[in-house]
Amino acid sequence: xxxxxxxxxxxxxxxxxxxxxxxxxxxxxxxxxxxxxxxxxxxxxxxxxxxxxxxxxxxxxxxxxxxxxxxxxxxxxxxxxxxxxxxxxxxxxxxxxxxxxxxxxxxxxxxxxxxxxxxxxxxxxxxxxxxxxxxxxxxxxxxxxxxxxxxxxxxxxxxxxxxxxxxxxxxxxxxxxxxxxxxxxxxxxxxxxxx
Amino acid sequence: xxxxxxxxxxxxxxxxxxxxxxxxxxxxxxxxxxxxxxxxxxxxxxxxxxxxxxxxxxxxxxxxxxxxxxxxxxxxxxxxxxxxxxxxxxxxxxxxxxxxxxxxxxxxxxxxxxxxxxxxxxxxxxxxxxxxxxxxxxxxxxxxxxxxxxxxxxxxxxxxxxxxxxxxxxxxxxxxxxxxxxxxxxxxxxxxxxxxxxxxxxxxxxxxxxxxxxxxxxx
Numbered sequence: 001x002x003x004x005x006x007x008x009x010x011x012x013x014x015x016x017x018x019x020x021x022x023x024x025x026x027x028x029x030x031x032x033x034x035x036x037x038x039x040x041x042x043x044x045x046x047x048x049x050x051x052x053x054x055x056x057x058x059x060x061x062x063x064x065x066x067x068x069x070x071x072x073x074x075x076x077x078x079x080x081x082x083x084x085x086x087x088x089x090x091x092x093x094x095x096x097x098x099x100x101x102x103x104x105x106x107x108x109x110x111x112x113x114x115x116x117x118x119x120x121x122x123x124x125x126x127x128x129x130x131x132x133x134x135x136x137x138x139x140x141x142x143x144x145x146x147x148x149x150x151x152x153x154x155x156x157x158x159x160x161x162x163x164x165x166x167x168x169x170x171x172x173x174x175x176x177x178x179x180x181x182x183x184x185x186x187x188x189x190x191x192x193x194x195x
Numbered sequence: 196x197x198x199x200x201x202x203x204x205x206x207x208x209x210x211x212x213x214x215x216x217x218x219x220x221x222x223x224x225x226x227x228x229x230x231x232x233x234x235x236x237x238x239x240x241x242x243x244x245x246x247x248x249x250x251x252x253x254x255x256x257x258x259x260x261x262x263x264x265x266x267x268x269x270x271x272x273x274x275x276x277x278x279x280x281x282x283x284x285x286x287x288x289x290x291x292x293x294x295x296x297x298x299x300x301x302x303x304x305x306x307x308x309x310x311x312x313x314x315x316x317x318x319x320x321x322x323x324x325x326x327x328x329x330x331x332x333x334x335x336x337x338x339x340x341x342x343x344x345x346x347x348x349x350x351x352x353x354x355x356x357x358x359x360x361x362x363x364x365x366x367x368x369x370x371x372x373x374x375x376x377x378x379x380x381x382x383x384x385x386x387x388x389x390x391x392x393x394x395x396x397x398x399x400x401x402x403x404x405x406x407x408x409x410x411x412x413x414x
Contacts, residue, residue: 006293008300009267009274010229015295016236016278019287023309025244026236034235038224081249084323085364087385102207102349104253105269114224114234120269123212129351130208133398138214149400153207155347156383156405157324157366185218 043113044184046076047161050111051187052179054088055166064088068161072111083110083159089152090163091189096147097162098136098189100128101154108159112184119188129153139190162189169195203264204257208351208393230270237270237277245277245284246314249324250373254346255279285313317375326380328365333408334384336361342386345410346370352404355393356414357386360403368407381408 006012020026050072054061064071068086086108089097101107102125107115118124118139128135132151133143143149152160164186170178173195185191225231241252255276256264263275281287288307297304320326334340338359342348347369363383371379387403 006296008296009233009271010227011296011299012278012292013229013233013236013274015292015299016274016281017232018299019291019295020236020240020244020281023286025286026239030239031232031235034238035225035231038234039231043224081323084325100207102351103204103347104256115269116218116222117226117269118216118218121215122206122265124215126206126209126212127215129349129402130210130394131398132400135215138217140217149398150387151400151402153349153352153402153404155349156363156369156407158363158383158385158405183220185220190218 038114042109044111044182044187045179046072046113047108047111047184047187048179048182049075049175050088050161051163051182052175054163055178056175061090061163064163065090077110080110082106083108084157086111086159086161088161088163089150091165093165094146094148096143096149096189097152097160098128098132098149099152099154099160099162100125102126102129103155106154106157106159108161111161112187116184118190136190139185141191162187164189164191164193167193167195202257203259203261204253205350207349225270226268230268233270233274233277237273240277240281240286245280245286246317247280247284247375248317248319248372250367250369251375252276252280253369254373255283284315285310315375320378324367326365326367326378328380328382330382332362332382332384334359334362334382334411334413339414340384340386340406340411341414342406342410343412345407346373348406348410349404351393352386352388352402352406355388357388357392359384360387361385363405366407368409370407370409383407384411386411 054064065088068088105115105120129151132149181193186193264272278292282289288310291307294304294306336359340357342352365380366383368379368381371377383405385403386406387401390400
C-alpha cells in the first residue's frame with residue numbers, strides 16, 4: 001500500500017476529477033471556468049467599490065446600512081451563494097466590528113470573494129470569539145481600550161460586511177481612488193484602511 | 196430524524212490554538228493548483244452531481260474524522276467531504292478515489308466498478324435558502340432568549356443568556372434540510388451575548404450569532 005499516494009490531496013483531487021470526467025459528470029472546461037470566476041471576477045474589489053461609494057455618498061451609506069443587498073446591487077452584482085442576505089455594520093471611533101464563522105468559514109462571497117487563509121484557520125475561528133483584542137493585536141491591529149468590540153459569528157446564512165473607517169487625508173480622493181485603498185482585511189474588521 | 200449538536204467543526208471558544216498570522220493582503224484565493232480544482236469539484240458535487248445540498252455538505256464536513264478535517268486545510272476538507280457525499284449517493288464506489296490516486300502514482304491497482312447511483316429523494320422548493328413563513332416571529336428585538344439545541348448552534352453559545360437584536364428573513368432549517376427531511380423554513384434571529392455571560396472573565400466585548408427559532412427558548 002502506497003500510503004502517500006492515497007493521502008496526498010493533490011493526487012486525490014486529480015483522481016476525483018478524472019473519475020467524474022470519465023462519467024461525463026464534469027468537464028475540465030467547466031471546472032476551469034468556475035475557478036476563473038473566483039480567481040478573477042468575484043473578489044474584494046466589489047466590496048471596495050461599495051465601501052468607497054458609502055464614504056462619498058451619505059444617502060447611499062444610509063441605504064447600505066438599512067438593507068445591504070439592494071444597495072450592493074446598485075454598484076455590482078450582489079446576490080447568490082453565500083450572500084443572499086448581507087448585513088453591513090460600520091466601524092467608527094467608538095465601535096469596532098469583526099466577522100468570523102466559528103462552525104465553518106462562511107463568508108460574503110459576492111462582495112469579498114473566497115475567504116483568506118487566516119479566516120479559515122482554526123486559531124482564528126476559535127479565538128476571535130474568546131479574545132478578539134488579543135487576536136486583532138497579533139494580526140497587527142491595536143484597538144484603544146474605550147472602543148466597544150462586537151464579534152459577528154456567521155452561524156447561519158446571514159453574511160456580514162464591515163464598512164471600515166475612511167482614512168484621514170482623503171478628502172480630495174475620488175470614489176475610484178478610495179476604492180483602491182480599501183482592503184479585504186478591513187472589510188472583515190481585522191485591519192484599518194490607510195491612505 | 197434528529198441530528199445532534201456539532202462535531203469536529205465546532206471550534207468557537209476552544210483553547211489550545213496558536214497565534215493568528217498577520218494577513219498577507221496579496222494572498223491569492225488558492226494556495227495550490229489542486230485547491231482550485233477541489234473547490235470547483237466540491238461545489239459541483241454537493242448539489243448537481245450527488246443530489247445533496249449545502250447543508251448536507253456542512254454536516255458531512257462536521258462528521259469528518261479529525262485528520263480528514265484538519266490535515267489538508269480548508270480545501271482538503273472540502274475534497275474529503277465531497278468524496279463522502281459522492282459515495283453516499285453511489286456516484287462513486289467506496290475506495291474509488293484511493294484506487295485512482297494510487298494508479299496515478301504508478302501502482303497497479305484494480306479499481307472498483309462504478310455503482311448504480313442512489314441519490315436522496317429530495318428536491319429544493321426554490322433557489323438558495325431564503326424562504327417566507329406565514330407565522331409571525333415568536334421573539335422580538337430586546338427579548339431575552341437562551342439557545343438550547345440545534346444543528347447550527349455553536350457549542351460556546353448553548354445555554355447562554357442572549358438578547359434578540361434583529362429578526363432576519365426566514366431561512367431553510369439546516370437541521371432537517373441536511374438530512375433531506377424537508378426545508379421547514381423558520382425565522383432567524385441575530386442574538387447578542389456578552390463576553391461575561393459566555394466566559395465569566397477576560398476581555399469585555401459582545402458576540403452576535405444568527406439562530407433559528409426552534410433553537411431558542413424565552414429567558
